Amino acid sequence: MGEWRYWFAAQRGTLLAIAIFVVMFLIYILNHPAGFTPNVVQTASNKAVLLAFVAMAQTLVVITAGIDLSIGMIFLLTNCLASWLVLGTPTETAFGVVVVLCAGLLCGALNGAIVIYGRLQPIVATIATGAIFYGLALLLRPFPGGSVNEDLADFMTGKFFGVIPASAVVLAAVVLVVWVPFSRSTLGRGAYAAGSSDVAAYMSGVPIRRSKFLAYSLAGLLASIGGLFLTFFTYTGEAAFASGNAYTLFSIAAVVLGGVSLFGGKGSAIGAIFGALAFRTIGDLLFVFDFDPLWQPLFQGVILLIAVSLGAFALFRVRNRLEWFL
Amino acid sequence: MSDTTLTGFTARLPKFVRRDPAVATAFACIVLLLLVGSLYSPSFLKVDYLLQQLKVASFLGVIATGMMLVVLLGQIDLSVPWSVAVGAMMACAAAAYGPLGSALAVPFGILCGVLIGLVNGIGVAYLRIPSMIITLATNAVAQGLMVVYTGGFSPQDSATPAMRWLATGFAIPGIPNSVLIWALIGTGTVFLLTRTRFGRSVYGIGNRERAAYLSGIDTRRIVLIAFAICGGLAACGGVLLAGYASKAAQSMGDAYLLPAIAAVVLGGTSILGGRGSYLGTIAGVILITLLQSILSVMQMPEAGRQIIYGIVIVAMLLLYGRSPASR
Numbered sequence: 210m211g212e213w214r215y216w217f218a219a220q221r222g223t224l225l226a227i228a229i230f231v232v233m234f235l236i237y238i239l240n241h242p243a244g245f246t247p248n249v250v251q252t253a254s255n256k257a258v259l260l261a262f263v264a265m266a267q268t269l270v271v272i273t274a275g276i277d278l279s280i281g282m283i284f285l286l287t288n289c290l291a292s293w294l295v296l297g298t299p300t301e302t303a304f305g306v307v308v309v310l311c312a313g314l315l316c317g318a319l320n321g322a323i324v325i326y327g328r329l330q331p332i333v334a335t336i337a338t339g340a341i342f343y344g345l346a347l348l349l350r351p352f353p354g355g356s357v358n359e360d361l362a363d364f365m366t367g368k369f370f371g372v373i374p375a376s377a378v379v380l381a382a383v384v385l386v387v388w389v390p391f392s393r394s395t396l397g398r399g400a401y402a403a404g405s406s407d408v409a410a411y412m413s414g415v416p417i418r419r420s421k422f423l424a425y426s427l428a429g430l431l432a433s434i435g436g437l438f439l440t441f442f443t444y445t446g447e448a449a450f451a452s453g454n455a456y457t458l459f460s461i462a463a464v465v466l467g468g469v470s471l472f473g474g475k476g477s478a479i480g481a482i483f484g485a486l487a488f489r490t491i492g493d494l495l496f497v498f499d500f501d502p503l504w505q506p507l508f509q510g511v512i513l514l515i516a517v518s519l520g521a522f523a524l525f526r527v528r529n530r531l532e533w534f535l
Numbered sequence: 536m537s538d539t540t541l542t543g544f545t546a547r548l549p550k551f552v553r554r555d556p557a558v559a560t561a562f563a564c565i566v567l568l569l570l571v572g573s574l575y576s577p578s579f580l581k582v583d584y585l586l587q588q589l590k591v592a593s594f595l596g597v598i599a600t601g602m603m604l605v606v607l608l609g610q611i612d613l614s615v616p617w618s619v620a621v622g623a624m625m626a627c628a629a630a631a632y633g634p635l636g637s638a639l640a641v642p643f644g645i646l647c648g649v650l651i652g653l654v655n656g657i658g659v660a661y662l663r664i665p666s667m668i669i670t671l672a673t674n675a676v677a678q679g680l681m682v683v684y685t686g687g688f689s690p691q692d693s694a695t696p697a698m699r700w701l702a703t704g705f706a707i708p709g710i711p712n713s714v715l716i717w718a719l720i721g722t723g724t725v726f727l728l729t730r731t732r733f734g735r736s737v738y739g740i741g742n743r744e745r746a747a748y749l750s751g752i753d754t755r756r757i758v759l760i761a762f763a764i765c766g767g768l769a770a771c772g773g774v775l776l777a778g779y780a781s782k783a784a785q786s787m788g789d790a791y792l793l794p795a796i797a798a799v800v801l802g803g804t805s806i807l808g809g810r811g812s813y814l815g816t817i818a819g820v821i822l823i824t825l826l827q828s829i830l831s832v833m834q835m836p837e838a839g840r841q842i843i844y845g846i847v848i849v850a851m852l853l854l855y856g857r858s859p860a861s862r
Contacts, residue, residue: 276667323849328857330666330806332611333796335846340793344841351838450789458671471665503686507679514672517664531745 215333223480224466229466230487240497247372254374255366255442256488259284261380262435263456264463264485265388265478266317266428271464273421274404274473275324275331279339280432281457283316285448286346287436292355292446295437302358310433316342317429339457346448353447362441376438380482383434387427388478396420404473423490462513463488488512557803557804557855561818561839568825573610576832593717594772594779594823596817598791599798600717600724601652601768603816604761607728609741609808610659610666612650612762615795617677619788622648622770623777625683627692637695644774645767652766654700656759666762682705685785693782702778713775720768725813737761741808794823797848 217224237253238245263284270277287309294305316338323334344419365377391397399420402410410417435456438444461471467484469476495505572579598615605612605809612618626644629636651673684690728734736757739747750755772791777783802819804811819821826847830840 257602323853327849327853328860329849329852330858333800333806333852334849335792336796337845337852339845340841340848341845344838344843344845346839347836347838350686351836372555451786454789458675461671465668471668476553504679506682507676510672510675510677510679513675517668517672518662531748 217393220477222470223477224473225481226467226480226483226487229531230483230490231307233487233490233494237494237497240494242497247368247374251260251366251368251374251376253490253493254377256493257486258376258380259435259438259442260456260463260489261482262383262431262438262458263460264467264481265377265383266431266435267389267460267464268329268467268469268476268481269424269428269431271402271469271471272404272473273400273424274407274478275421275425276461276471277317277320277425277428278321278332278457279335279342280428280460281453281455282339282342282346283313283429283432284290284436284439284456285453286316286342286349287313287433288351288439288443289346289355289446289448290439291437292357293349295357295361295440297358305358306437310430313433313436314426314430317426317432318422320429321425325418325421326418343448343450343453346453350446350448353445353449354445357440357444359444362444365438365441379434379438383393383431384478384482387431391423391427392477396423400424401474404475406474458513459485459488459509462509462516465513465516465519546807555803555812555815557801558812558815560851560854561705561801561803561815561822565818565822565825568822568829572825572829573737573830575829579832582814586709586714588821588828589714590711591828593711593713594775595791595794595798595824596717596820597720597775598769598772599795599816599820600720600813601765602795603799603802603811603813604724604737604804605666605765606796606804607737607741607808607811608758608761609744609798610758610762611806612652612670612769613667613792614655614670614677614766615792616786616788617674617681618648618651618766618769619773619776619791620681620783620785621651621677621774621785622826623783623787624685624690624773625770626698626774627690627694627777627783628684630695630698631692637697639694641698641701641774645770648770649763649767651770652763653759655766656762657679659762660755660758673729681785688785690783694777694780698774698778699781700778702775712781716775720771721813721817728813733757733760735850738809741805741810743809785862793848794827796809798823800848801851805854 230421237424238249241249243249247333265313266280267277290312291305291309294301294308296305320335320338323329323338324331327334365375365379369375369378396416396419399410399415400423401416402415403417403421407417463485464476464481465471465484466487467480469481492505492509495502540628549696569579598619602612602615610663625647626640629640629643654673655666655670658664659666700712701716702713706712706715728737736747736752736754739750739752740754744754773788776787798819799811799816800806800819801822802811802815802817804815828839830843835843
């Protein structure tokens with residue numbers, strides 16, 4: 210009983226995110242003209258999986274009490290890179306995928322090196338590196354264009370056995386390959402410890418620097434998987450400033466909806482994924498209810514504002530006013 | 536040994552360099568940029584050109600002034616892009632409502648910016664939401680509101696003659712009005728920061744909000760006011776920009792977030808708050824403007840500009856913006 214309660218307390222944010230998603234998705238499906246068919250699920254999954262990858266990436270950094278405002282730009286840069294490289298014979302395509310993933314990892318590692326070893330504030334440092342990544346993306350694709358191995362793209366955005374969306378399977382696979390080992394490793398626990406209290410973790414001999422560095426690097430890797438998927442959907446590369454910014458913003462919204470604390474040390478990537486899915490579904494609700502698409506940015510902004518304001522309820526639990534000023 | 540020579544060396548430097556190496560570095564970089572620029576094109580050192588640069592810098596200067604106040608508190612305002620756009624669009628929108636509307640266009644635009652700032656301030660000061668997050672959210676909401684209002688296109692209303700005069704006119708022959716406005720706002724800010732209780736409180740909160748609160752400062756009110764001023768100044772910058780271009784545009788503010796933060800930080804204001812002078816921000820603004828100007832004279836494409844921007848900011852931060860090592 211006791212064990213179970215602790216587990217429940219630790220996973221409360223994640224469970225809440227899953228609940229929000231299930232409710233939103235039910236409303237969406239019940240009002241969708243086509244109803245619950247594999248095609249509707251496939252479209253929904255394909256749309257949501259991009260944000261899910263970026264949100265997962267943001268989670269890793271947020272857990273260490275940092276933030277990565279360049280995540281959307283890494284996503285763009287890898288999209289532009291993929292539109293050059295993921296082409297041709299299977300071997301060339303595979304090589305291209307590996308290069309794109311390495312580029313993402315490298316971008317994340319650059320952020321990590323500047324923030325951790327350069328001891329700069331993550332906000333300013335990642336805004337600056339975001340400008341660099343955007344510049345590189347623009348250098349690769351001054352105009353939208355390029356192409357991608359369409360067999361691979363169609364496979365990745367299609368359905369397995371005509372039922373299960375492939376993008377959802379890949380998402381699950383990435384969770385199993387990247388997130389589960391990370392969160393259970395010493396360095397993963399170190400990332401949580403560093404986010405919870407940097408000083409205490411340092412004093413206890415937790416390798417906080419290596420932990421944080423790994424978290425930032427893996428964030429770059431996950432963002433690049435998102436960038437690859439964007440290429441699979443659009444068949445092109447485009448350095449669209451507004452889209453990069455929007456993904457950064459939405460990743461933060463998804464992370465907050467997914468019960469990850471922005472002060473660090475709390476939450477999981479699973480929660481963030483469901484936060485992302487819920488956020489996307491909320492955005493799509495407008496379409497099922499036939500609202501003017503013009504209202505979508507405002508609607509998403511208001512949801513974001515409400516989501517971040519929910520954290521303020523913790524203030525009611527504060528007994529000593531001095532704890533306001535952390 | 537090297538330590539003693541270093542102290543001997545620093546002791547011989549002029550007083551202002553010792554007191555504020557960041558500001559001195561920024562000014563040195565300005566001189567360097569001017570020299571490099573003059574090698575490229577001889578017109579770089581002409582008075583006309585420099586005044587033109589100052590005029591362009593004044594828009595960024597007004598916006599960066601607000602950003603500096605917030606950064607001094609140890610916070611950040613990421614809602615600047617759409618505060619700028621809201622200020623510009625609302626001022627132009629008011630201009631469509633007859634003579635009364637045109638008369639009130641400038642104050643109305645600024646008021647809308649102040650409202651955005653107030654929402655930010657309430658979120659940061661009273662709800663204790665991290666400033667980075669709440670300002671991103673209000674930025675999204677402001678964008679959504681403007682998209683609904685304009686229908687997703689650039690608004691058709693144009694700037695009033697008064698706005699155009701403020702941005703491009705000459706009240707004193709030879710000196711553009713926008714530079715005068717920046718000078719006025721700058722003087723006001725210096726007075727506010729160095730001579731008033733509010734200013735001392737801002738520095739106090741930036742250093743340690745807990746200590747400021749225990750010393751009897753109503754820290755939440757100060758934070759709220761600072762965010763409101765920041766929003767108002769961003770909108771004021773937007774009004775000037777709209778006057779300069781004689782209309783408002785959808786994403787006119789996007790190009791000002793990074794430069795505003797960069798100008799403040801390059802001017803030696805600590806991003807953690809509590810440290811920095813307005814002189815530094817002036818230096819930062821001029822430095823950024825000159826850098827932009829030189830890159831465009833060199834016909835550097837947008838991609839190269841963004842990369843150089845990012846690298847310059849990271850490099851300058853690594854020079855003097857690092858936090859202390861944990862031990």
